Amino acid sequence: MSLGTFKGGAHPYEGKVLSENCAIEELRFDGEYIFPLSQHIGAPAKACVQVGDTVLAGQVIAEAGGFISANVLSSVSGTVKAIEPRMQVSGFPVMSVVVESDGRFETVEGYGQKRDIDALSKDEIRDIVKAAGIVGIGGAGFPTAVKLMPKNDDAIDYFIANGSECEPYLTSDYRLMLEEGERIVGGVKICLGLFPNAKGIIAIEDNKPEAIKHMQELVKSEPRISVMQLKTKYPEGGERQLINAVTGRYINSSMLPADAGCIVHNVATLLAIYDAVAESKPLIEKTITVTGDAVATPKNVRVRLGSSYKKILDACGGLKTEANKFICGGPMMGQALYELDCPVTKPSSALCAFAHDEVAENPTTPCIRCGRCVAACPEHLVPPMLVKAANADDMEGFEKIGGMECMECGTCSYVCPARRPLTQTFKQARKKVAALRKIKAAEEKQRKEHEEAAKKEAEKKAEEMKKNETGKEVPSWR
Amino acid sequence: MALNEDKKLYHVSSSPHVRASVTTQKIMTDVIIAMLPATAFGVYRFGIGALIVVLATVAAAVISEYLYEYFMKRPITITDGSAVVTGMILALNMPPEIPVWMPMLGAVFAIIVVKQLYGGLGQNFMNPALAARCFLLISFSRAMTDFSASFPEGVDAVSGATPLAVLKAGGEASLSDLFFGNIAGTIGEVSVLMLLIGAAYLLIRGVISIRIPAVYIATVAVFMGLFGGRGFDLYYIACEICAGGLIFGAFFMATDYVTTPITPLGQILFGVFIGILTGVFRVFGASAEGVSYAIIIGNIVAPLIERATVPTPFGKGRYAEITKKLMHENTERGGK
Structure with missing residues (x-):
């Protein structure tokens, strides 16, 4: 089988060995949860709660502020403590809703209720995705509902699930494919329902043979979905490179993937789509990788959005050596942190702590x-x-x-x-x-x-x- | 919004936060290693005098770089290895019996006039070693072209001609002598075998790309076939390729990063350009040689070639055409 790839790229040290065999653990914390109103591309959301209000997990606390925008939901039950600027991974304070958790994690009514996917219309599916506050959680943060609304549904002939995870050190998508593969395939099937002419392709880099095997097994009986192996190379998972590797087509900065008949979603986003549509679970939690040579026990953890990175790191045993550099995301495109007490947002994918700062050295x-x-x-x-x-x-x-x-x-x-x-x-x-x-x-x-x-x-x-x-x-x- | 309690400041920088292990110094070290076989062979062939020339030239290059930077109050960069490379290339371009002060003067010229006055590493518009060689060729033409002492034993040294001159005069050269280095010539250029070992090392290490050398050599081969006067006689063409420092020039000088185009297409055009120039100099020039002049003229033209050969960005131009075609095919297939 020839491997899909693109021209150019590089082979940074993968570092996935640190955390690839760590099963996803769920982490919950007490105390403050911070929900920035702008954690997606597009207009910031508008807060629709007041200080003092009690909120439930899964409740919309800020509404999309425009067409390209997304709802922000509380991931915990508790009281709105403040609506004020709070420090973000970007290094700037951003207007945020701060919720003091009551520790009970009570959810809104109907949360987790199963839905019959086949009975839903296309518009209903899109509305659910929109209401659930889903954005591209692979890192870009582009509102997913907007991506699911191309000008012409019939013109889409490739629906690509991005499981390449080309960013070094990150293993959360890999773990999700192994542990939640069925639901990812379910997400692909929901989306294929929107695009009648599309082929579903799950694209995975060949440094994840277990995931490839597992996903191939899962799509055996799905005539419209196949798994494609990609050459392990950075940035294989970049949207443009991925489309090129899978379809041979090229898109440039002034085009949308839909202009080339393609729609690309990260596997974690597809999982979120499945959860929202099939199980009435909006986007309130997220799987991230905590890794790096300075972390005591690298892990893949499922955390509620709004959790502090500091608490997450402590839950992973803290540091084993002094860390000189913290990165939110992977080492190639992540954001260096000078303050660890920042909340996990929708596009967050990892916390890396390195003993050495290669840039300064x-x-x-x-x-x-x-x-x-x-x-x-x-x-x-x-x-x-x-x-x-x-x-x-x-x-x-x-x-x-x-x-x-x-x-x-x-x-x-x-x-x-x-x-x-x-x-x-x-x-x-x-x-x-x-x-x-x-x-x-x-x-x-x-x-x-x-x-x-x-x-x-x-x-x-x-x-x-x-x-x-x-x-x-x-x-x-x- | 307080900073972390212990007030330790973490490093912040723009992504990416990791770096490949290759450095300028490592690249230069690889180039030096790649020239060692040819240097060792030169010393073996021509004796200890050749070694003295090499060491003295390298020393002159490094010391002049140090002194210039010291007096100009600039950071001292001699550890990056680029001055060593310049000195070595220059020395390998010298006849073995040259008075040592000449290549040393050349090294000073290369480092100070050609490299440092234009801004140091990465800023020179001409290959410093080659510019210095041409400077010496013009200034001391007799000493620079006197290879009489370098003739192998048993060969008629009286005619005083290099294999290339013999070929030009209509004579014959021995390909095996050329390949294994049993000929007259400069310290580093004589053994094609040793040069190719070094070139293979550079290619395997990814220090150079094959583009410029391959196109350059191929162009010279075609040109000599067309205009050399002996048609496409393979033996003759092979001799032309192995003679006159073409292999040394193609792999070690025409691949100089700073003075050659950075664009892939530009590198191909550059190879063709200097190949034609080399052929013209060899066939129509007064001297039988032409590699050095061809490459430095190419160096001057390189920025222009580069400007004209900016590659099409991903997804633009012809890539957009490919996309359209693919999408069209797909709709047709779907329609059937």
């Missing part, structure tokens, strides 16, 4: 133009040229040579022998270009409004003049 040296970044870039970009443009503040040039196609996967920085902060430079430049685009759009809008107003004014004047002319009394001498 590897000082930057001059670029020798070795071309490793060019060979490794999965988007076929030329990082040294982009850096030159970005450093010269030449945003037009940056865009022209494809800067906005960069997906910040970090492969170029990883392979660089001169340890240059390439990805970091591109992140900044891309933000700048996006901001400039916004400014330009606003100016354009303003200009148009001005023009329109002027036009209206002119029309009004012309009309008045006409009126005046017709209404004018004819001088008697004429």
Whole structure:
């Protein structure tokens, strides 16, 4: 069987051995749970509870603030203690609902009630997913319901379940496939019901043979679903690379996967879809990996959203050696933490604690133009040229040579022998270009409004003049 | 919102948080290792004098880099190994009996004029060792082209010609002598076998890609076949490839990171360009050699080639066409 893959990429140390054989453990804590109103891509949700209100697990505490947005649900029962900015993994405080747990984890009425999937209409399924607050929990945080609503359901011919888990050290998706495989397949089946022409493909990197075997066994009797092995390479699980590996199609930054007839969901998201649709369990918990060479006992744990990373780390035995770097997510795309007392959010996938900070230990040296970044870039970009443009503040040039196609996967920085902060430079430049685009759009809008107003004014004047002319009394001498 | 109680500050940085193990220093070390077989063979063939040339040139390169950086109050970078590589390449390009001060002067020129004055590592627009070689060729042409002492025993040294000159004059060269290094020439270029061992090491280690050397050598082969005057005589073409430092140039100098295009297509065009130039110099030039000049002219053109060969980003241009085609095929299949 040939392995699906893409051109470029790198092979960072996988590190999955630390936690891949640890069965998922459930962790529950007392005390505060923090629910940021913005833990997805799109508009922040709007809080719909007051300080002092009692809430139940599974209750909506903030409603989606727009089309691209998502509900936020309480994961515990208790009292709303505060609605105020709290520190996030991003390093910034974000407006959050703080719930003091009563320790009983009482759920809303109807929680866990089985539903007959076949009896549900497409719209009902989408509404359930939307109400359940599900977003892409593989890391992107894009509202799932929006992804399930392409322009044309019939035009989707591939539905891809992303089980590649190419990010080093992470094993939560792997454990979910082994332990919750049936429900993941159930999630795929629910989604295939929405897209009548789609083939369901569960894509898994070949460094997870157990998961491949298990999932193959589970889809044996499913004519529309198959398992595809992918070459183990970072970033095989990036949406664009994954679609390319599975279908041979290419999508760029201005396209949605649906434009190429594809929809991609992480296996953990599919599990959440199944739970919400088939079992009336909205998204209130999440499986994450706690790992790294500084963690006493690396584990895969199922925790309630809003739990503090600090408590989770303590529950994993704390640190066995001094840690210099904490990362929320994996080492390639994760966010470094300077404060551990941050809540688990929907896109969180891991907490890594490392004794060494490879970034600080590897000082930057001059670029020798070795071309490793060019060979490794999965988007076929030329990082040294982009850096030159970005450093010269030449945003037009940056865009022209494809800067906005960069997906910040970090492969170029990883392979660089001169340890240059390439990805970091591109992140900044891309933000700048996006901001400039916004400014330009606003100016354009303003200009148009001005023009329109002027036009209206002119029309009004012309009309008045006409009126005046017709209404004018004819001088008697004429 | 308080920071952690013990007030220990954790490291924060932008992702990615891990780095591959390869460093500039390791790459340079690999290049040095790859040149050792050829260097050892040069010393074996030409005696201790060759070793002195190599050591003195490397020392001159490293010391001049140190002194320049010391007096310019810049960080000292001699440990990255790039000055050693420059010195070594220059030394291997020297006739074995050259007065030692000449390559040392060349090394100073390479490091200070070509490399440091343009901004140091990664900023030079020409291969420093090659530029220095050309500088020496122009300044001391007699000493630089005198290979009489390097002739193997039993070979007529009076004619004073390298195999390439013999070939150009219409004579014959022995391919096995060329391959195993039983010829006159510079310290490092004589044994194709030793150079290929080093080249294989670089390829296996992933230090160089095969693109430039393969295209370069192939272009020279085709050019000599077309214009060499002897048609596609394989023996003749093989001699042309093995002679005149082409193998050394193709694998060790035309693959210099800093002065060659970084884009894949650019590397192919660069190989073709310097291949044609080498052929032109060999066939129509006054001297029989052309590798050094071809590569440094190529170095100057490299930025232009690079600009013209920016690859199509993933999903744009021809990739979008592929996607359209695939989707079309799929709808057709579905329709049947």
